[in-house]
Amino acid sequence: MTASLPLSPWSAASLTLVPLVWLGIRRMRSPATAVGGNTLGAMAMTGFVALAAIEHGLWKSPAAWAWGLGGAVAGGTLAARARMIRMPELVALFNGLGGAASAIVAALALRPGSASSGVLSRAAAPPAAAIGVLTFTGSLVAVLKLARVLDARPIRFRGQVALNRILLAGMIGGTLAGPWMNGTGTPAAAALMLLFGGAAGVTILLGVGGADMPVSISFLNALSGAAAAVAGFAVGHPAPVAVGIVVGAGGLLLTNDMCRAMNRSLGDVLAGRIASAPSPVLPEGAVPAAMPPSPNDPVAALRSARRVIIVPGYGMALAQAQAAVRRLYDALSRRGVEVWFGIHPVAGRMPGHMHVLLAEVEIPYDRFKDLEEINPLFGDCDVAVIVGANDVVNPAARTAAGTPISGMPVLDAGAAKTVVICNLDRQPGYAGVPNPLYDRPHVTLCLGDAAETVVRLAEALERC
Amino acid sequence: MTALFWVGLLAVCAVSGYAVLRAVPPLLHTPLMSGMNALSGIAMIGAMAALSDADSVGVEIAAGIALALATANAVGGFAITDRMLRMFARRSERKPS
Numbered sequence: 001m002t003a004s005l006p007l008s009p010w011s012a013a014s015l016t017l018v019p020l021v022w023l024g025i026r027r028m029r030s031p032a033t034a035v036g037g038n039t040l041g042a043m044a045m046t047g048f049v050a051l052a053a054i055e056h057g058l059w060k061s062p063a064a065w066a067w068g069l070g071g072a073v074a075g076g077t078l079a080a081r082a083r084m085i086r087m088p089e090l091v092a093l094f095n096g097l098g099g100a101a102s103a104i105v106a107a108l109a110l111r112p113g114s115a116s117s118g119v120l121s122r123a124a125a126p127p128a129a130a131i132g133v134l135t136f137t138g139s140l141v142a143v144l145k146l147a148r149v150l151d152a153r154p155i156r157f158r159g160q161v162a163l164n165r166i167l168l169a170g171m172i173g174g175t176l177a178g179p180w181m182n183g184t185g186t187p188a189a190a191a192l193m194l195l196f197g198g199a200a201g202v203t204i205l206l207g208v209g210g211a212d213m214p215v216s217i218s219f220l221n222a223l224s225g226a227a228a229a230v231a232g233f234a235v236g237h238p239a240p241v242a243v244g245i246v247v248g249a250g251g252l253l254l255t256n257d258m259c260r261a262m263n264r265s266l267g268d269v270l271a272g273r274i275a276s277a278p279s280p281v282l283p284e285g286a287v288p289a290a291m292p293p294s295p296n297d298p299v300a301a302l303r304s305a306r307r308v309i310i311v312p313g314y315g316m317a318l319a320q321a322q323a324a325v326r327r328l329y330d331a332l333s334r335r336g337v338e339v340w341f342g343i344h345p346v347a348g349r350m351p352g353h354m355h356v357l358l359a360e361v362e363i364p365y366d367r368f369k370d371l372e373e374i375n376p377l378f379g380d381c382d383v384a385v386i387v388g389a390n391d392v393v394n395p396a397a398r399t400a401a402g403t404p405i406s407g408m409p410v411l412d413a414g415a416a417k418t419v420v421i422c423n424l425d426r427q428p429g430y431a432g433v434p435n436p437l438y439d440r441p442h443v444t445l446c447l448g449d450a451a452e453t454v455v456r457l458a459e460a461l462e463r464c
Numbered sequence: 465m466t467a468l469f470w471v472g473l474l475a476v477c478a479v480s481g482y483a484v485l486r487a488v489p490p491l492l493h494t495p496l497m498s499g500m501n502a503l504s505g506i507a508m509i510g511a512m513a514a515l516s517d518a519d520s521v522g523v524e525i526a527a528g529i530a531l532a533l534a535t536a537n538a539v540g541g542f543a544i545t546d547r548m549l550r551m552f553a554r555r556s557e558r559k560p561s
Contacts, residue, residue, distance in 0.1 A: 025481070041542065066528075071531065109510075217497070221501060238473055243477075244503075251497075254493060362554060
Protein backbone atom coordinates (compact mmCIF):
# COMPACT_ATOMS: atom_id res chain seq x y z
CA MET A 1 0.00 0.00 0.00
CA THR A 2 1.52 3.29 -1.03
CA ALA A 3 1.10 6.54 0.80
CA SER A 4 -1.98 8.51 -0.16
CA LEU A 5 0.12 11.47 -1.35
CA PRO A 6 2.52 10.86 -4.25
CA LEU A 7 5.15 12.96 -2.51
CA SER A 8 8.11 12.66 -0.19
CA PRO A 9 7.70 14.50 3.13
CA TRP A 10 10.28 17.07 1.98
CA SER A 11 8.52 17.94 -1.24
CA ALA A 12 5.18 18.00 0.58
CA ALA A 13 6.75 20.48 3.02
CA SER A 14 7.89 22.69 0.16
CA LEU A 15 4.24 23.20 -0.80
CA THR A 16 3.81 25.33 2.32
CA LEU A 17 6.17 27.87 0.71
CA VAL A 18 3.95 28.37 -2.34
CA PRO A 19 1.61 30.92 -0.66
CA LEU A 20 4.74 32.98 0.06
CA VAL A 21 5.19 33.33 -3.71
CA TRP A 22 1.59 34.52 -4.13
CA LEU A 23 2.01 36.97 -1.28
CA GLY A 24 5.16 38.31 -2.92
CA ILE A 25 3.35 38.97 -6.19
CA ARG A 26 0.44 40.53 -4.32
CA ARG A 27 2.88 43.06 -2.87
CA MET A 28 3.83 44.08 -6.40
CA ARG A 29 0.53 45.97 -6.56
CA SER A 30 2.23 49.12 -5.35
CA PRO A 31 5.79 50.42 -5.70
CA ALA A 32 5.97 51.05 -1.95
CA THR A 33 5.58 47.36 -1.07
CA ALA A 34 7.03 45.78 -4.22
CA VAL A 35 10.65 45.58 -3.01
CA GLY A 36 9.48 43.50 -0.05
CA GLY A 37 7.39 41.37 -2.40
CA ASN A 38 10.41 40.52 -4.49
CA THR A 39 12.34 39.63 -1.33
CA LEU A 40 9.50 37.31 -0.29
CA GLY A 41 9.78 35.54 -3.65
CA ALA A 42 13.54 35.17 -3.21
CA MET A 43 13.04 33.81 0.31
CA ALA A 44 10.51 31.26 -0.93
CA MET A 45 12.97 30.20 -3.63
CA THR A 46 15.74 29.79 -1.04
CA GLY A 47 13.38 27.65 1.02
CA PHE A 48 12.53 25.42 -1.97
CA VAL A 49 16.22 24.91 -2.68
CA ALA A 50 17.11 24.23 0.96
CA LEU A 51 14.39 21.57 1.26
CA ALA A 52 15.48 19.91 -1.98
CA ALA A 53 19.13 19.99 -0.84
CA ILE A 54 18.17 18.18 2.37
CA GLU A 55 15.90 15.73 0.56
CA HIS A 56 18.63 14.68 -1.87
CA GLY A 57 21.47 15.02 0.62
CA LEU A 58 23.11 17.51 -1.74
CA TRP A 59 24.03 19.95 1.01
CA LYS A 60 27.09 17.80 1.68
CA SER A 61 28.02 17.46 -2.00
CA PRO A 62 30.88 19.80 -2.98
CA ALA A 63 29.99 19.39 -6.65
CA ALA A 64 26.43 20.63 -6.05
CA TRP A 65 27.73 23.63 -4.11
CA ALA A 66 30.22 24.41 -6.87
CA TRP A 67 27.62 24.32 -9.66
CA GLY A 68 25.08 26.29 -7.64
CA LEU A 69 27.48 28.93 -6.38
CA GLY A 70 29.04 29.27 -9.82
CA GLY A 71 25.63 30.02 -11.29
CA ALA A 72 24.71 32.36 -8.44
CA VAL A 73 27.90 34.41 -8.81
CA ALA A 74 27.52 34.60 -12.60
CA GLY A 75 23.87 35.66 -12.42
CA GLY A 76 24.43 38.08 -9.56
CA THR A 77 27.39 39.74 -11.25
CA LEU A 78 25.52 40.13 -14.50
CA ALA A 79 22.54 41.67 -12.70
CA ALA A 80 24.66 44.04 -10.63
CA ARG A 81 26.85 45.21 -13.51
CA ALA A 82 24.30 45.63 -16.28
CA ARG A 83 23.25 49.13 -17.23
CA MET A 84 19.54 49.91 -17.18
CA ILE A 85 19.56 50.42 -20.96
CA ARG A 86 20.42 46.71 -21.27
CA MET A 87 17.39 45.64 -19.24
CA PRO A 88 15.34 44.11 -22.09
CA GLU A 89 18.30 41.96 -23.20
CA LEU A 90 19.08 40.90 -19.65
CA VAL A 91 15.49 39.93 -18.87
CA ALA A 92 15.38 37.89 -22.08
CA LEU A 93 18.75 36.26 -21.33
CA PHE A 94 17.84 35.14 -17.80
CA ASN A 95 14.57 33.85 -19.16
CA GLY A 96 16.43 31.70 -21.66
CA LEU A 97 18.70 30.24 -18.97
CA GLY A 98 15.70 28.99 -16.98
CA GLY A 99 14.29 27.40 -20.13
CA ALA A 100 17.60 25.66 -20.85
CA ALA A 101 17.75 24.28 -17.31
CA SER A 102 14.22 22.86 -17.59
CA ALA A 103 15.06 21.32 -20.97
CA ILE A 104 18.16 19.57 -19.58
CA VAL A 105 16.23 18.28 -16.57
CA ALA A 106 13.47 16.92 -18.81
CA ALA A 107 15.92 15.32 -21.23
CA LEU A 108 17.77 13.62 -18.36
CA ALA A 109 14.47 12.27 -17.03
CA LEU A 110 14.06 10.45 -20.36
CA ARG A 111 17.34 8.57 -20.18
CA PRO A 112 17.24 4.85 -19.36
CA GLY A 113 17.94 4.36 -15.68
CA SER A 114 16.44 7.68 -14.63
CA ALA A 115 14.76 7.58 -11.23
CA SER A 116 11.67 9.25 -12.66
CA SER A 117 10.26 6.68 -15.05
CA GLY A 118 6.50 6.57 -14.51
CA VAL A 119 3.89 7.27 -17.15
CA LEU A 120 3.54 10.85 -15.89
CA SER A 121 7.26 11.36 -16.35
CA ARG A 122 7.27 9.90 -19.87
CA ALA A 123 4.27 12.06 -20.77
CA ALA A 124 5.68 15.28 -19.36
CA ALA A 125 9.38 15.07 -20.22
CA PRO A 126 9.14 15.35 -24.04
CA PRO A 127 7.07 18.58 -24.08
CA ALA A 128 9.15 20.03 -21.24
CA ALA A 129 12.33 19.39 -23.21
CA ALA A 130 10.87 20.97 -26.35
CA ILE A 131 9.34 24.02 -24.64
CA GLY A 132 12.43 24.57 -22.51
CA VAL A 133 14.87 24.55 -25.38
CA LEU A 134 12.51 26.65 -27.52
CA THR A 135 12.52 29.23 -24.72
CA PHE A 136 16.31 29.08 -24.65
CA THR A 137 17.05 29.51 -28.36
CA GLY A 138 14.13 31.92 -28.83
CA SER A 139 15.38 34.10 -25.99
CA LEU A 140 18.91 34.08 -27.41
CA VAL A 141 17.62 35.29 -30.78
CA ALA A 142 15.60 37.96 -28.95
CA VAL A 143 18.74 39.05 -27.07
CA LEU A 144 20.70 39.34 -30.32
CA LYS A 145 17.90 41.36 -31.92
CA LEU A 146 17.59 43.66 -28.90
CA ALA A 147 21.35 44.18 -28.84
CA ARG A 148 21.11 44.93 -32.59
CA VAL A 149 23.60 42.19 -33.43
CA LEU A 150 20.85 40.72 -35.59
CA ASP A 151 18.66 42.88 -37.79
CA ALA A 152 15.71 44.06 -35.69
CA ARG A 153 13.41 43.71 -38.70
CA PRO A 154 11.71 40.38 -39.28
CA ILE A 155 14.21 38.00 -40.89
CA ARG A 156 12.48 35.78 -43.41
CA PHE A 157 13.54 32.92 -45.59
CA ARG A 158 11.73 30.67 -48.03
CA GLY A 159 9.72 27.90 -46.42
CA GLN A 160 9.88 29.49 -42.97
CA VAL A 161 6.17 29.11 -42.29
CA ALA A 162 6.16 25.51 -43.51
CA LEU A 163 9.24 24.72 -41.44
CA ASN A 164 7.64 26.20 -38.33
CA ARG A 165 4.58 24.03 -38.90
CA ILE A 166 6.67 20.89 -39.34
CA LEU A 167 8.66 21.60 -36.18
CA LEU A 168 5.48 22.30 -34.24
CA ALA A 169 3.88 19.10 -35.55
CA GLY A 170 7.01 17.17 -34.54
CA MET A 171 6.82 18.54 -31.00
CA ILE A 172 3.13 17.70 -30.72
CA GLY A 173 3.73 14.22 -32.15
CA GLY A 174 6.55 13.54 -29.71
CA THR A 175 4.37 14.70 -26.84
CA LEU A 176 1.50 12.44 -27.85
CA ALA A 177 3.81 9.45 -28.33
CA GLY A 178 5.57 10.00 -24.98
CA PRO A 179 3.43 7.86 -22.67
CA TRP A 180 3.66 4.85 -25.01
CA MET A 181 7.42 4.90 -25.45
CA ASN A 182 9.45 2.05 -24.02
CA GLY A 183 12.75 2.50 -22.25
CA THR A 184 14.94 2.17 -25.35
CA GLY A 185 13.07 4.69 -27.49
CA THR A 186 13.17 7.55 -25.03
CA PRO A 187 16.73 8.87 -25.54
CA ALA A 188 16.08 9.26 -29.25
CA ALA A 189 12.81 10.99 -28.47
CA ALA A 190 14.58 13.37 -26.09
CA ALA A 191 17.17 14.23 -28.74
CA LEU A 192 14.48 14.84 -31.37
CA MET A 193 12.44 17.03 -29.04
CA LEU A 194 15.51 19.13 -28.22
CA LEU A 195 16.25 19.48 -31.92
CA PHE A 196 12.69 20.44 -32.89
CA GLY A 197 12.28 22.87 -30.00
CA GLY A 198 15.67 24.48 -30.52
CA ALA A 199 15.13 24.97 -34.23
CA ALA A 200 11.58 26.30 -33.70
CA GLY A 201 12.84 28.89 -31.20
CA VAL A 202 15.28 30.24 -33.79
CA THR A 203 13.00 30.24 -36.82
CA ILE A 204 9.99 31.71 -35.02
CA LEU A 205 11.91 34.51 -33.27
CA LEU A 206 13.89 35.41 -36.42
CA GLY A 207 10.57 36.27 -38.05
CA VAL A 208 9.45 38.58 -35.26
CA GLY A 209 10.23 42.29 -35.60
CA GLY A 210 11.81 44.54 -32.99
CA ALA A 211 8.63 46.49 -32.28
CA ASP A 212 6.84 43.22 -31.54
CA MET A 213 9.38 42.41 -28.82
CA PRO A 214 7.02 43.34 -25.94
CA VAL A 215 4.73 40.53 -27.11
CA SER A 216 7.54 38.07 -27.83
CA ILE A 217 9.35 38.62 -24.54
CA SER A 218 6.13 38.22 -22.55
CA PHE A 219 5.37 35.04 -24.46
CA LEU A 220 8.87 33.61 -23.91
CA ASN A 221 8.40 34.42 -20.24
CA ALA A 222 5.18 32.38 -20.22
CA LEU A 223 6.96 29.52 -21.98
CA SER A 224 9.79 29.42 -19.44
CA GLY A 225 7.16 29.04 -16.71
CA ALA A 226 5.37 26.34 -18.67
CA ALA A 227 8.66 24.49 -19.23
CA ALA A 228 9.45 24.60 -15.50
CA ALA A 229 5.96 23.37 -14.59
CA VAL A 230 5.96 20.50 -17.08
CA ALA A 231 9.50 19.54 -16.08
CA GLY A 232 8.17 19.46 -12.52
CA PHE A 233 5.72 16.75 -13.59
CA ALA A 234 8.60 14.90 -15.24
CA VAL A 235 10.63 14.75 -12.02
CA GLY A 236 7.52 14.35 -9.83
CA HIS A 237 8.20 17.40 -7.65
CA PRO A 238 5.33 19.79 -6.80
CA ALA A 239 7.37 22.99 -6.34
CA PRO A 240 8.29 23.55 -10.02
CA VAL A 241 4.70 22.74 -10.97
CA ALA A 242 3.22 25.21 -8.50
CA VAL A 243 5.66 28.03 -9.23
CA GLY A 244 6.03 27.37 -12.95
CA ILE A 245 2.31 27.63 -13.61
CA VAL A 246 2.20 31.02 -11.87
CA VAL A 247 5.01 32.24 -14.12
CA GLY A 248 3.16 30.85 -17.11
CA ALA A 249 -0.05 32.64 -16.08
CA GLY A 250 1.85 35.90 -15.56
CA GLY A 251 3.51 35.64 -18.96
CA LEU A 252 0.21 34.94 -20.69
CA LEU A 253 -1.45 37.84 -18.91
CA LEU A 254 1.24 40.24 -20.15
CA THR A 255 1.19 38.69 -23.64
CA ASN A 256 -2.54 39.25 -23.80
CA ASP A 257 -2.20 42.86 -22.60
CA MET A 258 0.46 43.60 -25.20
CA CYS A 259 -1.52 41.97 -28.03
CA ARG A 260 -4.61 43.95 -27.11
CA ALA A 261 -2.58 47.15 -27.10
CA MET A 262 -1.52 46.41 -30.68
CA ASN A 263 -4.87 45.03 -31.81
CA ARG A 264 -3.11 41.89 -33.06
CA SER A 265 -3.36 38.25 -32.12
CA LEU A 266 -0.41 36.31 -30.73
CA GLY A 267 -0.46 34.12 -33.83
CA ASP A 268 -0.22 37.20 -36.06
CA VAL A 269 2.76 38.53 -34.14
CA LEU A 270 4.65 35.24 -34.08
CA ALA A 271 3.95 34.61 -37.74
CA GLY A 272 4.94 38.20 -38.56
CA ARG A 273 1.53 38.88 -40.09
CA ILE A 274 -0.11 42.28 -39.93
CA ALA A 275 -3.46 42.86 -38.29
CA SER A 276 -6.11 40.71 -39.89
CA ALA A 277 -9.08 42.69 -38.64
CA PRO A 278 -10.30 45.46 -40.92
CA SER A 279 -9.33 48.78 -39.47
CA PRO A 280 -12.16 50.87 -38.09
CA VAL A 281 -12.67 53.98 -40.18
CA LEU A 282 -12.96 57.11 -38.13
CA PRO A 283 -16.10 59.17 -38.77
CA GLU A 284 -15.36 62.41 -40.59
CA GLY A 285 -16.21 64.65 -37.63
CA ALA A 286 -13.74 62.98 -35.32
CA VAL A 287 -10.77 63.94 -37.43
CA PRO A 288 -9.55 67.24 -36.06
CA ALA A 289 -10.38 70.01 -38.50
CA ALA A 290 -7.65 72.34 -39.70
CA MET A 291 -5.86 73.52 -36.58
CA PRO A 292 -4.70 77.09 -36.34
CA PRO A 293 -1.03 77.19 -37.27
CA SER A 294 1.06 77.17 -34.12
CA PRO A 295 3.92 79.50 -33.46
CA ASN A 296 6.82 77.69 -35.06
CA ASP A 297 8.80 78.29 -31.93
CA PRO A 298 8.31 75.32 -29.61
CA VAL A 299 9.81 77.24 -26.70
CA ALA A 300 7.19 79.98 -26.99
CA ALA A 301 4.48 77.35 -26.95
CA LEU A 302 5.94 75.66 -23.88
CA ARG A 303 6.42 78.99 -22.16
CA SER A 304 2.74 79.89 -22.32
CA ALA A 305 1.51 76.35 -21.66
CA ARG A 306 -0.60 75.33 -18.69
CA ARG A 307 -0.76 71.65 -19.42
CA VAL A 308 1.91 69.61 -21.23
CA ILE A 309 1.84 65.91 -22.06
CA ILE A 310 5.13 64.16 -22.79
CA VAL A 311 4.94 61.03 -24.93
CA PRO A 312 8.06 58.84 -24.68
CA GLY A 313 8.88 56.06 -27.13
CA TYR A 314 11.61 53.59 -27.93
CA GLY A 315 13.63 56.44 -29.46
CA MET A 316 13.99 57.91 -25.96
CA ALA A 317 15.60 54.65 -24.85
CA LEU A 318 17.89 54.53 -27.90
CA ALA A 319 18.99 58.15 -27.44
CA GLN A 320 19.23 57.67 -23.64
CA ALA A 321 17.23 60.87 -23.43
CA GLN A 322 15.48 60.16 -20.13
CA ALA A 323 17.76 62.52 -18.18
CA ALA A 324 16.99 65.26 -20.71
CA VAL A 325 13.28 64.51 -20.30
CA ARG A 326 13.68 64.83 -16.55
CA ARG A 327 15.25 68.23 -17.02
CA LEU A 328 12.40 69.35 -19.25
CA TYR A 329 9.93 68.03 -16.68
CA ASP A 330 11.67 69.98 -13.91
CA ALA A 331 11.79 73.18 -15.95
CA LEU A 332 8.07 72.93 -16.74
CA SER A 333 7.08 71.97 -13.19
CA ARG A 334 8.96 74.94 -11.77
CA ARG A 335 6.87 77.20 -14.00
CA GLY A 336 3.73 75.70 -12.52
CA VAL A 337 2.87 73.73 -15.67
CA GLU A 338 0.82 70.58 -15.20
CA VAL A 339 2.94 67.83 -16.80
CA TRP A 340 1.71 64.32 -17.63
CA PHE A 341 3.40 61.39 -19.31
CA GLY A 342 1.28 59.49 -21.81
CA ILE A 343 2.66 55.96 -21.98
CA HIS A 344 1.52 53.50 -24.61
CA PRO A 345 1.60 49.85 -23.44
CA VAL A 346 3.88 48.73 -26.28
CA ALA A 347 6.19 51.77 -26.31
CA GLY A 348 9.67 50.29 -26.02
CA ARG A 349 10.83 46.71 -26.17
CA MET A 350 9.17 45.10 -23.16
CA PRO A 351 6.05 45.67 -21.05
CA GLY A 352 6.60 48.68 -18.79
CA HIS A 353 9.87 49.67 -20.52
CA MET A 354 9.14 53.43 -20.48
CA HIS A 355 8.08 53.33 -16.83
CA VAL A 356 11.46 51.84 -15.86
CA LEU A 357 13.45 54.41 -17.84
CA LEU A 358 11.50 57.32 -16.34
CA ALA A 359 11.80 55.77 -12.87
CA GLU A 360 15.56 55.65 -13.38
CA VAL A 361 15.62 59.47 -13.52
CA GLU A 362 13.21 59.75 -10.59
CA ILE A 363 10.18 61.25 -12.25
CA PRO A 364 7.23 60.79 -9.84
CA TYR A 365 5.11 57.92 -11.11
CA ASP A 366 1.83 59.62 -10.26
CA ARG A 367 2.56 61.69 -13.40
CA PHE A 368 2.27 58.60 -15.65
CA LYS A 369 -0.99 57.87 -17.40
CA ASP A 370 -1.95 54.90 -19.53
CA LEU A 371 -3.50 55.07 -22.97
CA GLU A 372 -7.15 55.17 -21.86
CA GLU A 373 -6.51 57.72 -19.13
CA ILE A 374 -4.40 60.13 -21.13
CA ASN A 375 -6.32 60.28 -24.42
CA PRO A 376 -9.21 62.43 -23.10
CA LEU A 377 -6.62 64.91 -21.74
CA PHE A 378 -4.97 65.69 -25.09
CA GLY A 379 -7.93 67.84 -26.18
CA ASP A 380 -7.30 70.19 -23.27
CA CYS A 381 -3.53 70.11 -23.57
CA ASP A 382 -1.45 73.06 -24.75
CA VAL A 383 1.64 71.18 -25.89
CA ALA A 384 2.27 67.51 -26.54
CA VAL A 385 6.00 66.75 -26.58
CA ILE A 386 6.79 63.53 -28.41
CA VAL A 387 10.19 62.07 -27.56
CA GLY A 388 11.28 59.27 -29.85
CA ALA A 389 7.80 57.90 -30.46
CA ASN A 390 6.18 57.42 -33.84
CA ASP A 391 3.88 54.46 -34.43
CA VAL A 392 2.15 54.85 -31.05
CA VAL A 393 1.05 58.40 -31.96
CA ASN A 394 0.42 57.78 -35.66
CA PRO A 395 -3.17 58.80 -36.50
CA ALA A 396 -2.92 56.64 -39.64
CA ALA A 397 -3.56 53.65 -37.35
CA ARG A 398 -7.18 54.80 -37.29
CA THR A 399 -7.63 55.73 -40.90
CA ALA A 400 -5.36 53.58 -43.08
CA ALA A 401 -6.34 49.99 -43.81
CA GLY A 402 -3.99 47.06 -44.32
CA THR A 403 -0.95 48.44 -42.51
CA PRO A 404 0.84 46.81 -39.55
CA ILE A 405 -0.65 49.40 -37.21
CA SER A 406 -4.18 49.51 -38.64
CA GLY A 407 -6.63 49.33 -35.79
CA MET A 408 -3.95 49.71 -33.14
CA PRO A 409 -5.16 52.02 -30.36
CA VAL A 410 -2.88 55.07 -30.47
CA LEU A 411 -2.18 58.09 -28.30
CA ASP A 412 -4.20 61.08 -29.48
CA ALA A 413 -1.26 63.49 -29.40
CA GLY A 414 -2.44 65.30 -32.53
CA ALA A 415 -5.40 66.67 -30.55
CA ALA A 416 -3.11 68.92 -28.51
CA LYS A 417 -3.04 72.62 -29.46
CA THR A 418 0.63 72.38 -30.35
CA VAL A 419 2.67 69.25 -30.96
CA VAL A 420 6.45 69.25 -30.61
CA ILE A 421 8.11 66.18 -32.10
CA CYS A 422 11.63 65.42 -30.85
CA ASN A 423 12.41 62.47 -33.12
CA LEU A 424 15.63 61.61 -34.89
CA ASP A 425 14.25 62.17 -38.40
CA ARG A 426 11.06 62.22 -40.44
CA GLN A 427 11.34 58.55 -41.33
CA PRO A 428 8.25 56.45 -40.70
CA GLY A 429 8.29 54.47 -37.46
CA TYR A 430 9.13 50.82 -37.19
CA ALA A 431 5.85 49.85 -38.85
CA GLY A 432 6.87 51.73 -41.98
CA VAL A 433 3.67 53.77 -42.14
CA PRO A 434 4.21 57.50 -42.87
CA ASN A 435 2.97 59.65 -40.01
CA PRO A 436 0.55 62.37 -41.25
CA LEU A 437 1.14 64.23 -37.98
CA TYR A 438 4.45 65.56 -39.33
CA ASP A 439 2.66 67.65 -41.95
CA ARG A 440 -0.05 69.16 -39.77
CA PRO A 441 0.22 72.94 -39.33
CA HIS A 442 0.19 72.80 -35.52
CA VAL A 443 3.14 70.44 -35.39
CA THR A 444 6.72 71.59 -34.87
CA LEU A 445 9.63 69.30 -35.56
CA CYS A 446 12.82 69.33 -33.46
CA LEU A 447 14.71 66.69 -35.39
CA GLY A 448 17.95 65.18 -34.15
CA ASP A 449 19.30 63.27 -31.18
CA ALA A 450 16.53 63.51 -28.59
CA ALA A 451 19.05 63.79 -25.76
CA GLU A 452 20.19 67.08 -27.32
CA THR A 453 16.93 68.49 -28.70
CA VAL A 454 15.06 67.97 -25.44
CA VAL A 455 17.87 69.50 -23.38
CA ARG A 456 17.79 72.52 -25.69
CA LEU A 457 14.08 72.98 -24.96
CA ALA A 458 14.71 72.64 -21.23
CA GLU A 459 17.59 75.14 -21.33
CA ALA A 460 15.49 77.68 -23.19
CA LEU A 461 12.76 77.34 -20.57
CA GLU A 462 15.25 77.66 -17.72
CA ARG A 463 16.60 80.90 -19.15
CA CYS A 464 13.30 82.77 -19.06
CA MET B 465 -5.49 9.86 -6.50
CA THR B 466 -2.11 10.77 -7.93
CA ALA B 467 -3.53 12.31 -11.10
CA LEU B 468 -6.14 14.14 -9.07
CA PHE B 469 -3.45 15.61 -6.85
CA TRP B 470 -1.41 16.99 -9.76
CA VAL B 471 -4.40 18.41 -11.60
CA GLY B 472 -5.69 19.98 -8.38
CA LEU B 473 -2.29 21.52 -7.64
CA LEU B 474 -2.10 22.95 -11.14
CA ALA B 475 -5.60 24.40 -10.94
CA VAL B 476 -5.19 25.98 -7.50
CA CYS B 477 -1.86 27.56 -8.41
CA ALA B 478 -3.02 28.82 -11.80
CA VAL B 479 -6.13 30.44 -10.34
CA SER B 480 -4.47 32.00 -7.29
CA GLY B 481 -1.52 33.11 -9.38
CA TYR B 482 -3.76 34.77 -11.93
CA ALA B 483 -5.72 36.52 -9.18
CA VAL B 484 -2.63 38.17 -7.66
CA LEU B 485 -0.98 38.86 -11.02
CA ARG B 486 -3.97 40.76 -12.41
CA ALA B 487 -3.71 43.39 -9.70
CA VAL B 488 -0.18 44.46 -10.69
CA PRO B 489 -0.38 47.86 -12.49
CA PRO B 490 1.31 48.49 -15.88
CA LEU B 491 3.70 50.78 -13.99
CA LEU B 492 5.41 47.69 -12.56
CA HIS B 493 5.08 45.36 -15.53
CA THR B 494 8.81 45.19 -16.24
CA PRO B 495 9.76 44.32 -12.63
CA LEU B 496 6.84 41.88 -12.57
CA MET B 497 8.08 40.13 -15.67
CA SER B 498 11.62 40.10 -14.37
CA GLY B 499 10.42 38.73 -11.01
CA MET B 500 8.41 36.00 -12.77
CA ASN B 501 11.54 35.33 -14.74
CA ALA B 502 13.51 34.78 -11.55
CA LEU B 503 10.84 32.36 -10.36
CA SER B 504 11.33 30.21 -13.46
CA GLY B 505 14.71 29.46 -11.88
CA ILE B 506 12.66 26.95 -9.86
CA ALA B 507 14.08 24.52 -12.44
CA MET B 508 16.88 24.33 -9.82
CA ILE B 509 14.75 21.77 -7.99
CA GLY B 510 14.64 19.42 -10.98
CA ALA B 511 18.35 19.95 -11.61
CA MET B 512 19.12 18.99 -8.01
CA ALA B 513 16.99 15.85 -8.31
CA ALA B 514 18.84 14.94 -11.51
CA LEU B 515 22.21 15.66 -9.93
CA SER B 516 21.55 13.37 -6.96
CA ASP B 517 20.26 10.71 -9.32
CA ALA B 518 23.29 10.90 -11.66
CA ASP B 519 24.62 7.48 -12.65
CA SER B 520 27.43 8.62 -14.93
CA VAL B 521 29.84 11.52 -15.29
CA GLY B 522 27.99 12.75 -18.37
CA VAL B 523 24.69 12.92 -16.54
CA GLU B 524 26.34 14.62 -13.59
CA ILE B 525 27.85 17.31 -15.79
CA ALA B 526 24.56 17.89 -17.64
CA ALA B 527 22.65 18.14 -14.36
CA GLY B 528 25.35 20.42 -12.96
CA ILE B 529 25.07 22.74 -15.93
CA ALA B 530 21.29 22.79 -15.49
CA LEU B 531 21.74 23.67 -11.82
CA ALA B 532 24.19 26.47 -12.63
CA LEU B 533 21.94 27.92 -15.35
CA ALA B 534 18.81 27.79 -13.17
CA THR B 535 20.66 29.34 -10.23
CA ALA B 536 22.01 32.12 -12.44
CA ASN B 537 18.43 32.70 -13.66
CA ALA B 538 17.02 32.89 -10.12
CA VAL B 539 19.77 34.93 -8.45
CA GLY B 540 20.24 37.29 -11.38
CA GLY B 541 16.49 37.65 -11.84
CA PHE B 542 15.77 38.55 -8.23
CA ALA B 543 18.77 40.91 -8.10
CA ILE B 544 17.78 42.82 -11.22
CA THR B 545 14.16 43.03 -10.06
CA ASP B 546 15.33 44.41 -6.74
CA ARG B 547 17.46 47.02 -8.54
CA MET B 548 14.52 48.15 -10.64
CA LEU B 549 12.02 48.21 -7.79
CA ARG B 550 14.34 50.33 -5.67
CA MET B 551 14.24 52.99 -8.39
CA PHE B 552 10.45 53.07 -8.10
CA ALA B 553 10.50 53.08 -4.30
CA ARG B 554 13.05 55.89 -4.24
CA ARG B 555 10.86 58.01 -6.46
CA SER B 556 7.78 57.57 -4.31
CA GLU B 557 9.52 59.36 -1.47
CA ARG B 558 10.40 62.34 -3.60
CA LYS B 559 7.58 64.52 -4.87
CA PRO B 560 8.01 67.50 -7.17
CA SER B 561 8.23 70.80 -5.36
